[in-house]
Amino acid sequence: MTANLKNIETVSPFRILATSPGTKARRAVLYTKHGAINTPVFMPVATQATVKALSYEDLENAGAECLLSNTYHLYLRPGTETLEKLGGLHKFMHWNRSILTDSGGFQVFSLAHLRDISEDGVKFRSHHDGSSHLFTPENVIGFESQIGSDIWTCLDICVKNPATHADAAKALKTTQRWAERALKAYFSKVKEQDIHRHRDGSFTVGHSIQFGIVQGSTYADLRAEAAKHLAELPFHGYCIGGLAVGEEKPAMLSSVEHAVEHLPEHKPRYFMGLGTPEDLWECVDRGVDMFDCVWPTRTARNGNIMTSRGRINIKNAEYTLSEEVLDPECDCPTCKIYSKAYLRHLFRANELLSHRLLSIHNVRFLIRQMETIRAAIEKGTFAEEKKTFLEKYMQTRKRH
């Protein structure tokens, strides 16, 4: 099977514009059927066809160019068949920029009940109503096609860290076979490739593109093996999965390094489920181009706010009379208008507006950080700016 797939030539609609000395950071553009995504990029998570508490205008204003949505959640509710009948997820949620869908693998292993993995796929019971379902590499591609997302990913097995080498290796072998089956399913949907590179380096993309997922837990040999295997296959990009799921930070970062080392230079790399400012700088440094995480919105709903001087919690009594904004360096609508005193009041009063205003800020904070990162790579000053950012952000964090 691999032999056939290896013969397919794919063009990755990814254009590298700049790199920064002494790092693996790349400033690039990924093109999809919905347009350009400037990378490194942070993608807010629209779990159930909405980023929690935010409207499409909030996300456009924040500068989001791509959202992540969860195949597992959409499959269960409203149903991918329903989404297809309604013209796909973009139309459904009124979002005209890019959408990446995960494969459902992560949720099946973290949310669903009674998982039963076989060579065919994974049987599970819905966390809503206990109903029985089967995900296979092939039907997941079908669901992503019904959703109509721009970037599809393959069904994989995500083991929880720490995992034994034997367990991680076994899961990886299955993930590898599933990746090949997913690719075949992809090319049975996308029979004729319609990706064109223009003279200026930009691309026109006529269909959804497909990313493989590097697994292998925190084992250097497995990450290398996984990356090498996928690198030979005609994916348009690569996810790094199974990290930020329980392992220590050094193990996470070295796993990224082992994966990136064996992935092709000219295709995008996406770290699934990472979203703290410090982690994004570290992983861009190591050659990662794309990120997503529910963290900035989830933590906002708990009153935790990222600022250029570190994290704060809005419920602190010290803000009772504060007429300051969350972050004077921020350009988000919340920081243009609202005092910490008002935001603290809304949070304590459990008002719905609190969730929206704080989420607007946290999402914009991360997207603005990616703008800073992109500009730094363009100027060739990424390494210095990373140091400056982390010193300011982490130092004040200790203070609190």
Place this chain on the structure above:
Amino acid sequence: MTANLKNIETVSPFRILATSPGTKARRAVLYTKHGAINTPVFMPVATQATVKALSYEDLENAGAECLLSNTYHLYLRPGTETLEKLGGLHKFMHWNRSILTDSGGFQVFSLAHLRDISEDGVKFRSHHDGSSHLFTPENVIGFESQIGSDIWTCLDICVKNPATHADAAKALKTTQRWAERALKAYFSKVKEQDIHRHRDGSFTVGHSIQFGIVQGSTYADLRAEAAKHLAELPFHGYCIGGLAVGEEKPAMLSSVEHAVEHLPEHKPRYFMGLGTPEDLWECVDRGVDMFDCVWPTRTARNGNIMTSRGRINIKNAEYTLSEEVLDPECDCPTCKIYSKAYLRHLFRANELLSHRLLSIHNVRFLIRQMETIRAAIEKGTFAEEKKTFLEKYMQTRKRH
């Protein structure tokens, strides 16, 4: 005490522009220190310094010209002293149009624990933490002054219907004495009246204005007595309180009639806590100018939607694949963009965005209805248009 108050001459900054034959409906403008309020008006309720799930832009876009906020809630959290230090409620919540505050009376009698009424005022325990507090006619005026609202109301006793004549009469007597004390407290704050009528009939208002509250349960004699008493006092307008709290619809409407009959023609009348479309038409017909209610936003959070063809519940399975908007006749941002299928999905998925999008619609629906009512009075066709509206709205309601 009454004699002194009777000698004060007040100008009510209220300008009647039109009336409609065969009804008591008036099209008017009430001026406050924050500008003009076109009446009949519906005021969304910003219970805790925010209309639940909505931002100030949502409310401006909906055409809200005045909000109601609750003195009881603001007094307990964030505290009226805190509000004063932060420059008042308008600045705190970023709202530059008018705000009316209720007196806290209604909440003390519906929310607080261990109420103890004396001639002095009412002692109660906070529903948050059980802490002990005292509201008096005088300190409530002080709290409203700290809040900085445009229209202040007097501490009153709101009896639950049905009430015995004796209980209602007793409560009314106290309410009457408290009204006089509140007026005295008002004139000790507003020493020099600064309300000027211009040649074109408009007003400039330099300070907050003060409304009395007509009580008397559903007893015609008590309502008449209450209205006559207040009519002789130099209030700028009159609330009709203690209705829509358990009585039958005919009793509610006749109580309004008995109150309005004895209130001065040239001052505004405000029915506290009424918000269904059919009730608004009926009460405008009977000469009421102002309304507030949490119902449109609360019911939105339960998925109940007002449309020009009656009420619907968005969770109905019939909307699973509906690409229609909530109400094709509505001009709200939700109806410009989102399908019933998407809104149903958000509601079922318990997404925060659902509360905002449905509240935007319901609030705009009522405000647009008031625009229709005002235009009808101007054209002199209120009676006919009321009939047309109710037939369309109530008929389809039966269908569901």
